[in-house]
Amino acid sequence: MLILLVLLVLASSLVAPFARAQTGVTTISVPGTPQTLAYDSGKGEIFVLDLGPRGSVVSDTTNEVVANLTVPAGSSPEGAVYDSGKGEIFVADSGNAAVSVISDTTNKVVANVGVGGTPDGVAYDSAKGEVFVANGLDDTLSVISDSTNTVVATVTLPTGSSPEGIAYDPAKGEVFVADNGGDNVSVVSDTTNEVIANVVLTGTPTGIVYDSGKGEIFVNNYGEGFSVISDTNNAVVANGVLPAGGSVGVIAYDPAKGDVIVGNYMSNTISVASDSSNTVVANVTVGNAPYDVAYDSGRGEVFVANSGGSSLSVVPDAVLSSTSSSTSTTSTLLSSTSFTTAALSSSSTATSAASESSTTTQTSSTGSTVGSVPEFPYQLLTAAFFTVLLAVAYLLVRHRTPFSRSGMAQHASPD
Numbered sequence: 001m002l003i004l005l006v007l008l009v010l011a012s013s014l015v016a017p018f019a020r021a022q023t024g025v026t027t028i029s030v031p032g033t034p035q036t037l038a039y040d041s042g043k044g045e046i047f048v049l050d051l052g053p054r055g056s057v058v059s060d061t062t063n064e065v066v067a068n069l070t071v072p073a074g075s076s077p078e079g080a081v082y083d084s085g086k087g088e089i090f091v092a093d094s095g096n097a098a099v100s101v102i103s104d105t106t107n108k109v110v111a112n113v114g115v116g117g118t119p120d121g122v123a124y125d126s127a128k129g130e131v132f133v134a135n136g137l138d139d140t141l142s143v144i145s146d147s148t149n150t151v152v153a154t155v156t157l158p159t160g161s162s163p164e165g166i167a168y169d170p171a172k173g174e175v176f177v178a179d180n181g182g183d184n185v186s187v188v189s190d191t192t193n194e195v196i197a198n199v200v201l202t203g204t205p206t207g208i209v210y211d212s213g214k215g216e217i218f219v220n221n222y223g224e225g226f227s228v229i230s231d232t233n234n235a236v237v238a239n240g241v242l243p244a245g246g247s248v249g250v251i252a253y254d255p256a257k258g259d260v261i262v263g264n265y266m267s268n269t270i271s272v273a274s275d276s277s278n279t280v281v282a283n284v285t286v287g288n289a290p291y292d293v294a295y296d297s298g299r300g301e302v303f304v305a306n307s308g309g310s311s312l313s314v315v316p317d318a319v320l321s322s323t324s325s326s327t328s329t330t331s332t333l334l335s336s337t338s339f340t341t342a343a344l345s346s347s348s349t350a351t352s353a354a355s356e357s358s359t360t361t362q363t364s365s366t367g368s369t370v371g372s373v374p375e376f377p378y379q380l381l382t383a384a385f386f387t388v389l390l391a392v393a394y395l396l397v398r399h400r401t402p403f404s405r406s407g408m409a410q411h412a413s414p415d
Helices: 002-019 317-326 341-355 378-412
Strands: 025-029 034-040 045-050 055-059 064-069 077-083 088-093 098-103 109-114 119-125 130-135 140-145 150-156 163-169 174-179 184-189 194-200 205-211 216-221 226-230 235-240 247-254 259-264 269-274 279-285 290-296 301-306 311-316 359-364 367-372
Touching: 025 064, 034 088, 034 301, 034 311, 045 064, 045 077, 077 130, 088 119, 088 130, 098 119, 109 150, 119 174, 130 163, 130 174, 140 163, 150 194, 163 216, 174 205, 184 205, 194 235, 205 259, 216 247, 259 290, 269 290, 279 317, 301 317, 311 317
Parallel strands: 034 077, 034 290, 077 119, 119 163, 163 205, 205 247, 247 290
Antiparallel strands: 025 311, 025 367, 034 045, 045 055, 055 064, 077 088, 088 098, 098 109, 119 130, 130 140, 140 150, 163 174, 174 184, 184 194, 205 216, 216 226, 226 235, 247 259, 259 269, 269 279, 290 301, 301 311, 359 367
16 A cells, blocks of 8 residues: 555656646636626726626726626626726617616716617727717617717618627727628728728628737637738738637737737637737636636736626736747638638647646635646646556555465464
8 A cells, every 4th residue: 555655646746737737717706697898997897797687896906796787677788898088888788779888986877878779899989989889780880979978970881791899999090890791890980980991801700809019900700710900901911710619709909918818608718819920829718608808907817707607717917928838829820811621620629639628726815716737748648647657556456465365364374
């Protein structure tokens, strides 16, 4: 038995360094089914909307729920954005064809603004003091003044656009709209409230975000990777591969790292894409069914809404950096016109290894901390070594047992 214990300790000491990799992802319990997030830079809070209909407010200092929200009956929140000029959160309520305006002072709804059918993405135009709302059913955008909380303009998009995600480009004074039904992105001027360009994509756009560091727009093409659009010429300059895992289109930009964060609904991960290489440099395990992501610039953290687990995952920039430095690239930069089968196969294989890696859990004062074991080959090699040691220990014990029992029998015999 002494030999067995020694071997077990030896095996544990070899495996432990690998198991401690990628730690620091905190889990926060929230009520209901979190679906939509908005970061309030003025308060240092995350507004969480779910399908209750209800919501909650989380402090990014304590990582605790500090208030509960009451939203109109029948609400189905799709998109939310923080208006820094007014200290308000604008929430697209597809269930009521309206936008709810929530004060971050009272945490109460102060206005409901009727818009087009099935409102989805929302974007705040800081230069104009306006909020743009994508109406998926009507192929339109509603433009809301944050001074009067009324619709001041309606932008007509190409027929069949079914707009979903939307992003504001302050450098150009333009709004980029992901036309889910038309496989393109519409570019709208906030001066004329008219479409001034259409960018054709190779996939079906859902989520979209503005990259202030590069002057580019990242577009998540549902199940088909992502596209990068230059706001200088409104043309696609790169396409990239995302891991298989049911990305639902949620996407956020991390200006501190120059990274774009994408939630993968089916694989319970987020992917980190570098805006320098336009490739995925890391995949981080989060909670169950991540549906929305928001970047907290005050804390340098990514908040993830886990719709299947009544929780939020908080991923610090440090975790994204350590993960990207310890894992191999799982995405390949492709031409702006097509994806290759080989590249897709390679990305899928690498992601499969990442999603199957085991996790370790620790407890912190603010929630549970999750860490993933590194990808192949380390986890397979260490598991194989551990198995061999156990087998050797077992054989040694079996080999010694008959002699021990024989000796005991001889000592016990009367002769």
